[in-house]
């Protein structure tokens with residue numbers, strides 16, 4: 001197991017699948033089930049170089065998404 005790289009954190013990274021969000025040009029793109037190393041204490045996320053390349057390919061191609069999700073702004077819950 002790899003020790004967390006965040007200064008002062010005593011956690012270690014474990015393999016998990018995360019929901020990765022990116023904001024290309026103000027847009028919102030969500031990629032689900034992305035393999036990542038996640039610190040079990042502070043939640044710091046590391047992506048393998050291969051994973052980063054895969055994400056870049058996805059964003060370049062921008063094929064039709066597997067599924068879509070509703071997106072809400074937190075501010076909207078304050079207005080109601």
Ligand SMILES: [Zn+2]
Nearest residue numbers: 004009039042
């Ligand atoms: Zn940590």
